[in-house]
């Protein structure tokens with residue numbers, strides 16, 4: 607029997623495989639037909655049946671090709687599998703098919719009164735080519751206050767700490783450069799756009815959230831520069847900034863989704879308005895918005911604002927000759943003369959607008975929920991998001 611196996615192995619390595627005929631196994635011409643040598647986890651004449659309870663295990667199989675030769679596993683251990691495949695066994699705390707996602711922690715300490723720098727990758731050179739997306743101080747080991755008193759220069763592979771700070775620092779990394787949220791389900795991500803703009807934002811079900819309000823903690827009555835560069839915090843309320851939004855939009859065609867949630871007096875329901883195309887012009891055209899292809903449940907309140915430029919309290923680009931809509935309504939927006947949607951208007955602590963038209967309203971909600979009209983109903987939550995199509 608052993609001799610037979612050895613003979614087959616020699617045959618297998620010396621013959622070219624006939625791909626496809628053995629379901630990943632090795633096909634060998636034999637007595638005018640094809641004999642299949644199945645991988646350890648498959649059986650049957652054409653290797654289509656699973657072998658119960660058997661995992662792929664290289665140690666019982668010849669190395670037809672050395673798939674590990676290219677060192678595909680970063681810091682993990684590579685095992686050759688049948689058929690030119692490999693499997694990575696990752697170090698503790700590292701995951702991913704190529705051990706490319708995880709956390710690398712190291713100690714950096716400044717003993718006396720001088721600042722110090724530490725090499726990030728000294729003990730993990732394989733991580734140099736991965737995408738690092740955040741760094742944290744895991745544990746402080748000295749009385750000196752390290753918090754905020756350290757920084758990282760990733761391109762040079764160093765971390766610096768201020769005098770007296772000793773601590774354990776951790777770097778999170780992965781292999782993928784994230785361009786938008788299309789491949790991300792939920793959570794905060796670091797976006798790196800094709801023009802090398804890097805910023806953090808939040809993803810929700812594959813949508814990139816560029817504006818979010820839910821408690822009024824961030825003031826949205828701001829000037830042009832703030833809307834250009836962004837404000838707030840991705841863990842709270844924020845506006846991502848037109849510069850960031852535009853750098854994402856360069857990646858392709860995007861659709862727009864707006865979600866609105868009522869207060870309990872209207873059942874705390876969430877409805878949405880989607881626009882199948884979104885075009886946002888650059889600053890030279892005052893971030894003019896163009897949308898089309900409405901669908902949804904919240905009503906189309908953007909119809910009136912379509913093709914309008916953005917106005918802020920300090921820049922009037924609306925079509926109203928008498929004054930600035932943004933100051934009259936206390937909110938930046940793509941005002942015409944003025945607007946059916948006002949999601950950057952003043953946040954109310956209840957559904958009732960202190961002053962009609964000066965709150966976070968959406969006029970075309972399918973039911974009348976405000977009194978006397980929907981210009982007097984201020985929503986509890988809103989989100990504005992984009993997704994590549």
Ligand SMILES: [Ca+2]
Pocket residue numbers: 922923924925926927928929930931
């Ligand atoms: Ca005006």
